[in-house]
Amino acid sequence: SQQGEEDPQALSIQEGENATMNCSYKTSINNLQWYRQNSGRGLVHLILIRSNEREKHSGRLRVTLDTSKKSSSLLITASRAADTASYFCATDARGTSYGKLTFGQGTILTVHP
Amino acid sequence: KAGVTQTPRYLIKTRGQQVTLSCSPISGHRSVSWYQQTPGQGLQFLFEYFSETQRNKGNFPGRFSGRQFSNSRSEMNVSTLELGDSALYLCASSLGLSLYEQYFGPGTRLTVT
Numbered sequence: 509s510q511q512g513e514e515d516p517q518a519l520s521i522q523e524g525e526n527a528t529m530n531c532s533y534k535t536s537i538n539n540l541q542w543y544r545q546n547s548g549r550g551l552v553h554l555i556l557i558r559s560n561e562r563e564k565h566s567g568r569l570r571v572t573l574d575t576s577k578k579s580s581s582l583l584i585t586a587s588r589a590a591d592t593a594s595y596f597c598a599t600d601a602r603g604t605s606y607g608k609l610t611f612g613q614g615t616i617l618t619v620h621p
Numbered sequence: 622k623a624g625v626t627q628t629p630r631y632l633i634k635t636r637g638q639q640v641t642l643s644c645s646p647i648s649g650h651r652s653v654s655w656y657q658q659t660p661g662q663g664l665q666f667l668f669e670y671f672s673e674t675q676r677n678k679g680n681f682p683g684r685f686s687g688r689q690f691s692n693s694r695s696e697m698n699v700s701t702l703e704l705g706d707s708a709l710y711l712c713a714s715s716l717g718l719s720l721y722e723q724y725f726g727p728g729t730r731l732t733v734t
Contacts, residue, residue, distance in 0.1 A: 541722065548709060551725040596664065606676040607654040607669025607715065609723060
């Protein structure tokens with residue numbers, strides 16, 4: 509079963525708006541990562557946040573992590589049509605690392621020009 | 622640095638046949654992980670190799686196997702193909718010392734008829 513669950517499953521916004529995606533997970537983690545995937549291609553790494561971090565920024569991306577609630581959010585500010593993609597959170601659960609990431613089902617983001 | 626490469630990009634096989642997929646990691650990366658992506662099950666971890674040793678394995682039948690060579694290149698093999706093996710197979714590389722960011726290749730799209 510998937511460790512991470514994303515919400516919403518699909519999000520449709522206009523260019524310039526902000527997009528927020530949420531991820532929940534079940535077990536204790538070392539890190540949480542966010543990835544983007546365009547049209548069934550490979551995944552592009554966006555950002556990694558460690559379990560002892562609460563917030564991280566990278567360009568137009570802002571990620572928060574609440575380990576007490578086992579949840580994370582990804583905020584994309586001033587969205588562009590090129591941000592249209594599927595977004596996945598992925599966790600490495602403590603005690604089961606060694607290259608294993610557990611992915612959520614993803615959020616499909618559509619940004620209309 | 623060159624990214625992760627996977628060959629072939631597309632493959633069509635018949636039920637009962639076997640297939641071998643190849644992955645070349647980013648130079649200097651010693652860990653290679655393999656994932657299967659399907660519309661129904663999402664992204665699922667297959668196995669991970671580090672320095673030619675399998676360190677972790679997901680919940681897949683024994684028909685799925687892999688190996689890693691001394692130059693860190695990895696192959697995965699699926700024997701006795703079933704229709705349900707149709708999927709996008711992704712490999713990812715990382716430094717592997719702990720769970721750093723994983724960098725994904727473009728994937729191999731396998732269709733079993």
